Amino acid sequence: MAYTVTFWGTRGSIPTPGPHTARYGGNTPCVAVEGAGGQLVILDAGTGIRALGVQLVERRNGAVKAEILLSHAHWDHIQGLPHFKPFFSPGNVVRIWGSRQGTMSLEAILRQQMDPAVFPVPLDALSAKLDVEQVDGAGGEFTIGAFRVRSMKLRHPGTTLAFRLTPVTGGPSMAYVTDNELGSGGQYSTAASWRKEFVEFLRGVDLLIHDAMYTPVELESHRGWGHSTYAEAVLLAADAGAARLVLFHHEPEHDDKAMDDLLAAARREARAQGRPVEVLGAQEGMQLTL
Numbered sequence: 001m002a003y004t005v006t007f008w009g010t011r012g013s014i015p016t017p018g019p020h021t022a023r024y025g026g027n028t029p030c031v032a033v034e035g036a037g038g039q040l041v042i043l044d045a046g047t048g049i050r051a052l053g054v055q056l057v058e059r060r061n062g063a064v065k066a067e068i069l070l071s072h073a074h075w076d077h078i079q080g081l082p083h084f085k086p087f088f089s090p091g092n093v094v095r096i097w098g099s100r101q102g103t104m105s106l107e108a109i110l111r112q113q114m115d116p117a118v119f120p121v122p123l124d125a126l127s128a129k130l131d132v133e134q135v136d137g138a139g140g141e142f143t144i145g146a147f148r149v150r151s152m153k154l155r156h157p158g159t160t161l162a163f164r165l166t167p168v169t170g171g172p173s174m175a176y177v178t179d180n181e182l183g184s185g186g187q188y189s190t191a192a193s194w195r196k197e198f199v200e201f202l203r204g205v206d207l208l209i210h211d212a213m214y215t216p217v218e219l220e221s222h223r224g225w226g227h228s229t230y231a232e233a234v235l236l237a238a239d240a241g242a243a244r245l246v247l248f249h250h251e252p253e254h255d256d257k258a259m260d261d262l263l264a265a266a267r268r269e270a271r272a273q274g275r276p277v278e279v280l281g282a283q284e285g286m287q288l289t290l
């Protein structure tokens with residue numbers, strides 16, 4: 001099955017609207033994966049999900065059915081949820097998939113996000129039907145509609161998951177990996193063999209979307225923050241034999257000019273390794289077909 005991947009939010013940590021970030025985008029993470037028959041999986045619910053929700057409601061042919069898969073529950077990955085338009089019409093069905101955090105269930109996290117102290121509409125008052133599907137934080141496999149999903153725990157504070165999606169009927173696969181520290185630093189509950197297993201998890205993937213928040217210089221003052229450099233992402237893509245790498249979760253302080261420079265440096269790095277990984281920088285509105 002062929003499908004498209006559309007970037008609705010590319011920015012890490014906090015939205016960065018304004019003219020200096022207009023090309024790469026200011027909305028926080030949200031990526032839509034849509035099969036040729038309309039089967040939709042939404043990866044993360046950063047502020048980018050607002051505009052996607054508007055589009056889904058506008059083009060609806062009957063009720064909206066949305067499957068949202070969360071990498072983790074840090075603000076920038078769930079911030080757009082309360083403004084997801086399909087929530088506010090009866091007949092729509094929204095299913096949210098993600099891991100618990102510590103002893104807190106995914107449903108409790110979502111409920112807290114819309115607590116009356118911080119948001120006017122509580123979770124129970126939404127017009128749409130909401131289902132919450134908790135997935136195993138240690139990683140595993142499950143099916144969402146037309147896609148088989150494999151997950152693996154990442155090196156990031158809390159429980160953060162990578163997802164590899166492959167159409168159930170076969171076809172190219174993609175991996176969504178945001179908020180992941182490939183270098184040393186930080187205290188994570190991952191085994192010493194983690195990188196080796198992660199390379200196997202990604203082996204031969206057609207499209208790899210990966211955290212590339214920092215330059216190597218910036219990383220030196222951000223070790224333990226749970227993010228990677230473009231150089232680390234390029235090396236990982238090459239090791240795993242990924243065909244295409246999309247740099248993602250852009251540092252809020254990087255304007256479009258800084259992002260052009262970062263992308264050029266990443267492409268030089270890929271050429272220097274002599275391995276044919278195509279490198280792109282995630283831009284809001286960018287659509288790839290697999």
Ligand SMILES: [Zn+2]
Pocket residue numbers: 012013074076077179249
């Ligand atoms: Zn993040």
Ligand SMILES: [Zn+2]
Pocket residue numbers: 072074156179226
């Ligand atoms: Zn995070």
